[in-house]
Amino acid sequence: MPDRGQMLQIGEVAERVGLSLRSVRFYEESGLLTPAARTDGGFRLYTAEQVERLLLIKRMKPLGFSVEEMRELLSAYDTLERGEEGEELAQARASVALFAQQALERCEELRKQLARAEEFAERLAKLPSGASGER
Amino acid sequence: MPDRGQMLQIGEVAERVGLSLRSVRFYEESGLLTPAARTDGGFRLYTAEQVERLLLIKRMKPLGFSVEEMRELLSAYDTLERGEEGEELAQARASVALFAQQALERCEELRKQLARAEEFAERLAKLPSGASGER
DNA sequence: AACACTATCACGTCGCGTGAAAGTAC
DNA sequence: GGTACTTTCACGCGACGTGATAGTGT
Numbered sequence: 001m002p003d004r005g006q007m008l009q010i011g012e013v014a015e016r017v018g019l020s021l022r023s024v025r026f027y028e029e030s031g032l033l034t035p036a037a038r039t040d041g042g043f044r045l046y047t048a049e050q051v052e053r054l055l056l057i058k059r060m061k062p063l064g065f066s067v068e069e070m071r072e073l074l075s076a077y078d079t080l081e082r083g084e085e086g087e088e089l090a091q092a093r094a095s096v097a098l099f100a101q102q103a104l105e106r107c108e109e110l111r112k113q114l115a116r117a118e119e120f121a122e123r124l125a126k127l128p129s130g131a132s133g134e135r
Numbered sequence: 136m137p138d139r140g141q142m143l144q145i146g147e148v149a150e151r152v153g154l155s156l157r158s159v160r161f162y163e164e165s166g167l168l169t170p171a172a173r174t175d176g177g178f179r180l181y182t183a184e185q186v187e188r189l190l191l192i193k194r195m196k197p198l199g200f201s202v203e204e205m206r207e208l209l210s211a212y213d214t215l216e217r218g219e220e221g222e223e224l225a226q227a228r229a230s231v232a233l234f235a236q237q238a239l240e241r242c243e244e245l246r247k248q249l250a251r252a253e254e255f256a257e258r259l260a261k262l263p264s265g266a267s268g269e270r
Numbered sequence: 271a272a273c274a275c276t277a278t279c280a281c282g283t284c285g286c287g288t289g290a291a292a293g294t295a296c
Numbered sequence: 297g298g299t300a301c302t303t304t305c306a307c308g309c310g311a312c313g314t315g316a317t318a319g320t321g322t
Contacts, residue, residue, distance in 0.1 A: 011275065021276085026312060041320040043276055059255045062248035067311075080262070096262055103256035110252060113197035114245045120194045121238035127215070127231055144295095146301065156302085161286060176294045178302055202285075 007037065007045040017054045024054065030067045032057060032074060063106045065099075073099045142172065142180040152189045159189065165202045167192060167209060198241045200234075208234045 014021050027033060028044075033053050035044035053074070060070055072095060079092035149156050162168060163179075168188050170179035188209070195205055207230060214227035 009275075020312080022312060022314085025277095030311090039276095039320080041276080042278095043320070056255075059251050062252045063255065096259060100256065100259040100262070103252070103259055107249065107253050107256050110245075110249045114242065114249055116194050117197045117238070117245060118242050120198065121235065121242050124231065124235040124238050127235070144302075155286080157286060157288085160304095165285090174294080174302095176302080177304095178294070 007047055008051070010035075010044045010046070013046045013051055013054065016051060017058060019054065019058060027054070027057060027067070031071050032067065062110065063103055065102075069099075142182055143186070145170075145179045145181070148181045148186055148189065151186060152193060154189065154193060162189070162192060162202070166206050167202065197245070198238055200237075204234075 008016075010021055010024055014024050017024075028035070033050055036047045036050060037045040039045060056074075057070060060073070065073070076092040076095035076099075079088055080096065084092065143151075145156055145159055149159050152159075163170070168185055171182045171185060172180040174180060191209075192205060195208070200208070211227040211230035211234075214223055215231065219227065
């Protein structure tokens with residue numbers, strides 16, 4: 001049981017991670033992380049590890065994984081970190097490997113999108129000076 | 136009035152552009168483009184120019200502009216292409232310039248996201264072989 | 271007792287997805 | 297007259313945003 005002096009309320013957490021309060025609560029509703037504790041009054045309290053977990057979630061977002069997919073991955077991740085064995089371990093490894101491959105594919109997609117976006121942005125930037133001669 | 140032999144129905148258009156039928160209709164609902172004509176039975180008919188316009192919309196999407204913002208930009212774009220003058224022209228140019236700058240900023244954001252995503256994907260890929268020694 | 275912070279509903283938004291039921295084109 | 301394509305509702309969804317109203321912490 002961590003000391004409450006070490007723990008952060010949702011506001012501090014949200015600011016450090018760069019998420020809205022609503023998002024943090026939403027991820028909790030969705031089963032991605034539960035605050036380690038609550039104050040007597042009911043305020044959520046988070047450990048440093050949970051802040052890390054939120055950062056991980058935030059890094060996953062650009063890859064376009066759904067909340068459900070994140071939950072799966074985080075669950076497998078947890079299984080690995082807890083040092084499970086046998087069937088559980090094998091499944092977790094398989095799951096993580098699958099996500100890793102998908103992640104690489106989505107990075108590829110992101111690169112394409114970025115390329116198209118850059119092209120578009122440049123064409124836009126070139127336009128306003130002389131407008132009529134464009135095709 | 137273009138010849139209907141030259142024009143395409145929504146299915147063909149969607150396939151060429153790579154959007155769903157629903158998306159094409161949605162962009163119409165949102166005021167981004169109106170089909171050039173309809174058949175007697177009510178089928179939407181699109182010109183080649185409108186296909187181009189849809190491609191433009193599709194290229195804007197990765198930059199994260201809202202439909203309302205797209206409408207603004209397309210409107211300004213149209214003003215430039217129609218060779219307006221005076222006040223209208225000035226406003227349109229200003230608008231396009233603003234969007235151009237925002238587009239560049241969002242490209243910058245996209246690059247950052249991609250970088251974080253790549254880092255994440257790599258870490259994921261390295262994980263499943265040896266799991267316990269991780270941080 | 272003032273003040274910022276937080277709690278839980280619960281409805282709103284945006285960009286479509288997904289039928290359903292009917293009409294159209296060839 | 298079959299069948300592939302299209303039409304208009306209209307509700308659903310994901311990932312939060314946005315109040316409203318009330319309780320908490322110092």
